[in-house]
Amino acid sequence: MSRAADLEAFLGRTPFARYLGMRCDIKGDEMTTLLPFDEKFIGNAAINALHGGCIGSFLELTAMSQVFLSSELSRPPKPINITIDYLRSAKGEDLYARAIVHKLGRRMASVRAEAWQAERDKPVAALQAHFLVAENG
Numbered sequence: 140m141s142r143a144a145d146l147e148a149f150l151g152r153t154p155f156a157r158y159l160g161m162r163c164d165i166k167g168d169e170m171t172t173l174l175p176f177d178e179k180f181i182g183n184a185a186i187n188a189l190h191g192g193c194i195g196s197f198l199e200l201t202a203m204s205q206v207f208l209s210s211e212l213s214r215p216p217k218p219i220n221i222t223i224d225y226l227r228s229a230k231g232e233d234l235y236a237r238a239i240v241h242k243l244g245r246r247m248a249s250v251r252a253e254a255w256q257a258e259r260d261k262p263v264a265a266l267q268a269h270f271l272v273a274e275n276g
Contacts, residue, residue: 142208149207149215156200159193163204170208172201174234174254181231189229191264194254198223198236198266202250205238206270216248216270229263232256238266246273 143165150156150163162173174180174197182190199221206216238252248270253262 146204146208161200168209170205172236176232187231191225194229194264195223198252198254201236202238202252202266202268206240206248206250209240210243212272216272219269219271221268224265227263248272
C-alpha cells in the first residue's frame with residue numbers, strides 16, 4: 140500500500156476528518172487539502188464567516204497528514220504544540236491548505252501550514268506546529 144493510500148485510509152478512519160469532509164490531492168510528496176464548504180461550518184452568520192475552530196482543526200489535520208506523508212511513520216504523529224494565526228475572515232466557501240515540514244527529526248517534526256480560499260497568496264490562517272514522531276513516544 141502506498142503512503143498516499145495509507146493517508147487516505149487514516150483520514151477515512153478519523154471521525155473529525157470525515158465530519159469535515161476533508162479531501163486530499165496528493166502528487167508525490169506534495170499535498171493540497173480541501174475543506175468543502177458546508178453551512179454547518181459558519182461561525183458568524185452576520186458576515187458569513189467560517190468558524191475558527193473548523194479552520195484550526197482543518198489546518199492541524201493538514202499538517203499531521205503532511206508529516207505522515209513525508210515520513211516512514213507507521214501511525215500519525217501526535218501534536219506537541221500548535222499556534223494558529225487567523226489572518227483574515229474566511230468566507231463561506233471552500234477552503235484549501237498546504238503544509239511544509241521544515242524539520243523531520245527522529246523525535247519531533249516542525250511544520251507550517253497555510254489555508255486560503257480564492258487566492259493562494261492571501262492566506263486566511265496559518266499554523267505553526269510541532270509533532271511527536273518517535274514511534275515509541
